[in-house]
Amino acid sequence: MPRYGMVIDLNKCNQCGACVTACKLENNVQIVSKENADMGRAMYWMKMLDINYEGSYPEIRPTNIPMLCQQCDEPSCTKVCPVRATYKRDDGIVAQIYPQCIGCRYCMANCPYTAKVFNWLKDEQPVENEKCYNTDVSVRPKGIVEKCTFCIHRLQKAKENAKSEHRKLEEDDYIPACAEVCPSNAIYFGDLDDPKSQVAKLVHDYRKFTLQEELGTKPKVYYLSAKSE
Amino acid sequence: MNDPQYIDEDEVLFRPIYETSKSFYILAAVLVVLLLFGVFMYVRQLVYGLGVTGMNEPVSWGFYIITFVFFIGISHAGTLISAILRLSKAEWRRPITRMAEVITGIVLIIGGIHPIIDLGRPDRILHIFERGRLQSPLLWDMTSITAYFTASTIYLYLPLIPDIALLRDRGGKFNKLYRILSWGYQGTEKQKHVLERAINILMVMVIPIAISVHTVISWIFSMTLQPGWHSTIFGPYFVVGAIFSGIAALIIVMIVFRKVFHFEDYLKQIHFNYLGTLLLVMSLLWFYFTFAEYLTTFYGHEPTEMRVFLYKFIGGYYPFFWLMVICNFLIPLIFLTNKKLKTIPGILVASIAVVIGMWLERLIIVVPSLANPRLPYPTGMYIPSLTEVSLLVAASSAFILGFMGFSKLFPLISIWEIKEGREESVRVVSERLNEYLPSKGHIRK
Numbered sequence: 147m148p149r150y151g152m153v154i155d156l157n158k159c160n161q162c163g164a165c166v167t168a169c170k171l172e173n174n175v176q177i178v179s180k181e182n183a184d185m186g187r188a189m190y191w192m193k194m195l196d197i198n199y200e201g202s203y204p205e206i207r208p209t210n211i212p213m214l215c216q217q218c219d220e221p222s223c224t225k226v227c228p229v230r231a232t233y234k235r236d237d238g239i240v241a242q243i244y245p246q247c248i249g250c251r252y253c254m255a256n257c258p259y260t261a262k263v264f265n266w267l268k269d270e271q272p273v274e275n276e277k278c279y280n281t282d283v284s285v286r287p288k289g290i291v292e293k294c295t296f297c298i299h300r301l302q303k304a305k306e307n308a309k310s311e312h313r314k315l316e317e318d319d320y321i322p323a324c325a326e327v328c329p330s331n332a333i334y335f336g337d338l339d340d341p342k343s344q345v346a347k348l349v350h351d352y353r354k355f356t357l358q359e360e361l362g363t364k365p366k367v368y369y370l371s372a373k374s375e
Numbered sequence: 376m377n378d379p380q381y382i383d384e385d386e387v388l389f390r391p392i393y394e395t396s397k398s399f400y401i402l403a404a405v406l407v408v409l410l411l412f413g414v415f416m417y418v419r420q421l422v423y424g425l426g427v428t429g430m431n432e433p434v435s436w437g438f439y440i441i442t443f444v445f446f447i448g449i450s451h452a453g454t455l456i457s458a459i460l461r462l463s464k465a466e467w468r469r470p471i472t473r474m475a476e477v478i479t480g481i482v483l484i485i486g487g488i489h490p491i492i493d494l495g496r497p498d499r500i501l502h503i504f505e506r507g508r509l510q511s512p513l514l515w516d517m518t519s520i521t522a523y524f525t526a527s528t529i530y531l532y533l534p535l536i537p538d539i540a541l542l543r544d545r546g547g548k549f550n551k552l553y554r555i556l557s558w559g560y561q562g563t564e565k566q567k568h569v570l571e572r573a574i575n576i577l578m579v580m581v582i583p584i585a586i587s588v589h590t591v592i593s594w595i596f597s598m599t600l601q602p603g604w605h606s607t608i609f610g611p612y613f614v615v616g617a618i619f620s621g622i623a624a625l626i627i628v629m630i631v632f633r634k635v636f637h638f639e640d641y642l643k644q645i646h647f648n649y650l651g652t653l654l655l656v657m658s659l660l661w662f663y664f665t666f667a668e669y670l671t672t673f674y675g676h677e678p679t680e681m682r683v684f685l686y687k688f689i690g691g692y693y694p695f696f697w698l699m700v701i702c703n704f705l706i707p708l709i710f711l712t713n714k715k716l717k718t719i720p721g722i723l724v725a726s727i728a729v730v731i732g733m734w735l736e737r738l739i740i741v742v743p744s745l746a747n748p749r750l751p752y753p754t755g756m757y758i759p760s761l762t763e764v765s766l767l768v769a770a771s772s773a774f775i776l777g778f779m780g781f782s783k784l785f786p787l788i789s790i791w792e793i794k795e796g797r798e799e800s801v802r803v804v805s806e807r808l809n810e811y812l813p814s815k816g817h818i819r820k
Contacts (some may be wrong), residue, residue, distance in 0.1 A: 186431035197751055222600055228511040229502040248502055250497020251435040252390040260433050265424045267426025288424035289495025
């Protein structure tokens with residue numbers, strides 16, 4: 147069984163935010179109206195997290211890192227779900243079952259990374275956006291929790307393709323939208339248990355760290371720290 | 376009903392059932408309107424989604440969960456206090472137990488509905504039975520609340536049976552209902568014995584269930600990794616807070632009904648003095664827990680914990696935090712330790728302060744922890760919307776309406792227990808006292 151993981155090289159990341167938009171379109175994440183976004187209900191599965199500011203306004207230089215569900219090996223969200231609407235798959239992906247979620251938001255309260263988003267309401271989507279929905283991903287109704295799934299639908303597709311071609315699933319077959327779109331190739335994705343894969347090598351890099359290691363959630367999203375100038 | 380045969384010494388306890396004043400209807404109408412407005416706002420929330428509330432990210436729990444914890448806390452008034460007083464054979468309990476038990480019943484229904492109001496998809500509530508995970512604290516919660524509700528309604532109902540039989544024998548309205556509910560109780564020796572046994576078993580059973588309920592509710596919070604929630608003393612802290620707010624609510628209810636239904640002969644200054652002392656003890660205990668909780672946080676000085684700590688003490692929530700300390704500690708301390716202020720109005724002021732303070736305490740526990748997540752997010756904010764406020768008002772009106780409804784069906788003070796007390800207590804208590812005291816003939820020289 148593979149164990150999918152991601153490595154984000156902050157040295158290469160130029161904070162362009164392409165991963166954020168790619169994720170939003172790939173997964174049909176709801177576009178929230180401005181008033182609701184101002185209230186703190188903007189929905190992102192992948193977002194840019196400001197971790198530092200240099201200088202003061204207007205010459206401010208924020209440092210931010212791409213932030214997504216950390217796909218923990220010991221997830222705290224799946225523990226508390228009363229109806230098993232979120233669970234860890236055998237391949238390590240922490241998945242959501244949308245038709246099962248009752249919307250109690252306990253998983254959101256227990257996620258130390260605040261990675262989960264809730265469909266507070268259904269805003270009217272721009273017409274252009276509705277035309278280009280990704281048909282592989284269901285559009286979630288209001289009142290349920292959702293989050294990054296490592297583009298699990300792509301894995302499904304890749305598996306079926308490989309099966310129809312009578313071959314095994316190869317590393318390049320399955321890659322999430324954010325990793326695919328990254329212009330500076332800062333996001334690596336693959337099987338952490340496969341010693342030949344790039345991510346398995348990168349997680350032994352001396353620059354590697356995970357967010358809030360001390361909590362023991364064992365995230366499968368690794369970061370490579372930026373070298374200070 | 377006007378038959379002189381039935382006019383007995385406790386007539387004043389029967390009167391609310393048969394006589395309804397005009398102001399009762401006016402108040403009931405106002406409360407029904409408030410309740411219906413709450414229902415309307417909830418239907419609106421069902422249609423538009425939880426976006427009509429003030430909740431957001433990261434503050435994903437708000438008024439509903441706060442009110443839920445608060446009301447379940449109030450429910451401890453009841454059964455627990457009445458069970459403990461019965462168990463310890465405190466004679467002054469007799470006019471109090473019924474009202475305490477009624478509080479529990481009504482408040483558990485209202486509190487129990489709140490998590491469902493809070494759900495994004497209440498239509499899927501049955502998933503909890505179909506595919507519930509017992510590993511989730513929410514399931515523990517549901518289990519213990521339903522167990523508590525079952526036990527406490529039976530515990531309310533059993534001591535009610537002799538009174539229902541009295542009402543049945545008087546005839547008049549609702550006679551059919553009373554006939555069914557009284558189960559043919561005639562007050563024979565055997566029936567009395569069985570009833571007493573059943574009450575005794577239940578009263579012992581109800582105490583651990585009651586404590587488990589609020590412990591489990593605190594575990595919803597303390598089982599998470601959130602700063603400010605992940606604390607080992609949350610279980611007993613919540614239980615103490617629950618009993619604290621419960622006694623305050625009980626005192627308020629007693630004072631109101633004493634005034635409205637003229638129960639002055641039954642609820643005397645001494646009852647309020649005893650309950651006031653109990654309230655003071657709980658207030659001190661509450662302060663002790665709060666102090667221990669925050670001192671350890673402050674001394675440890677862990678950055679994520681300190682963010683929540685400072686948010687409460689000097690940050691966005693400081694008015695609520697300090698108001699809570701004033702309401703829960705200073706006001707009860709001033710009013711309940713001073714002999715001049717420990718009158719019935721004084722105790723009422725302290726009780727109202729405690730109820731407000733305990734609601735604020737739940738607010739202080741739920742929101743600041745969510746507003747300050749571990750990662751360096753901008754601090755969240757939470758302003759309740761009209762929907763949430765109107766549902767809180769609706770819940771409070773439902774509580775009052777429930778009591779008003781009960782007062783029109785059943786006596787608010789246990790009549791048979793009063794009669795029993797009058798007939799037997801003096802003898803039983805003096806016999807008991809003689810058992811405690813060293814007997815005269817045994818003084819050794």
